[in-house]
Amino acid sequence: MSADITEANRTVAKVLAKTFGGAPSVARHRDEAGSHVDILACRDAPQAGVTSYGTVTLANHPIILDGAEFPARAEILGLCASETEGFAGILAACAFHVIDSGWFLAPGIVFPGVVAASGASRTLAHVMFVPPTLWQTPIETMEFDGRPLGFLMAQPIAELEYAYAQEHGGDALEELFVARGIDPFDIHRPSVV
Template sequence: MPSKSNKEWANIVSTLTGGYKSVANYYDEQEATSIHVLTVLKEGGKVCATIGLMDVQHEPPTEILMDSTSEDVKLENIISMAAFFIMKDGWKIKPGAVFETLVSEYHPELELKHLLFVPQYQWGEALSKVELEQGYIYPLLAVGITNEELDFISQKGVSALENLWEQNNINVLDWHRSSSV
């Protein structure tokens, strides 16, 4: 059962993003662990957010956001898989963290194979540090990156990749894009 803070979070995201919203419960393969995922279908794509990741022992408390310029990408499956690695295996997320091969589990046809966690930028300060009844959470945006971009990060760092994206006007919300390097 979602807590009051979980519901607050879902309402904040759905209000800011607009569109048709739904919430579904996703289970791991053993059906032992679950996470709620909010999906908001909007003109020109969809937004997904975990609901309840903030309740896991993770400092600082966080939730994951994903955004896409198309509706055909299985963001719900990808975001729930990332949440399960955090909840069950203790994986840590922070700006610059990469979860390798998660995208390719559901979309082997895409060039984007991995998830890179970055501060969200689409909604400004409203979703950077969110005050809820239980305290603050610090949501992160998960964007897809290619093998070449992963190699670039290991050589030059995340900031260099973000600068490259900015200089070349790369739309990181386009999950069908090619590598930027």
């Protein structure tokens, strides 16, 4: 990890590596504004053919709600079939929207167009943030430099699913995912709506 990584960031990376399993690697992603975020990846975790990802430095930046700093910090998690290219870039794009543009993230919040802009999917266009429940070990809120640090999973969703979530709420869309048995690792899955 880079020299500007804090001990708190190292702790986050260790927690995620232990939760995900597998051998972790960390890569730095940069945007045109000069911001950067580090993303940990563990191949074949939580199962063969799937890679788990998590930002480990997003929590260095405040989350803004209604023009004021929110009292908690967040890291973004995700997982995808290992052969999918560009998934870490989707998480980085979400992080840059928080860092550079002050987008708020919480369960049920959708970041529109993030997947479409990456070109990583033929069928999914947006990201909805949900509690991280796809790993065997639960990922709990922890302390980060005296603040609560929460973890949110970036779930890619289709255009019609986004419309459904806007009308019925994010929880209703999550329930529909469970009822229809979506493959959460398939970034090319069909819409459930």
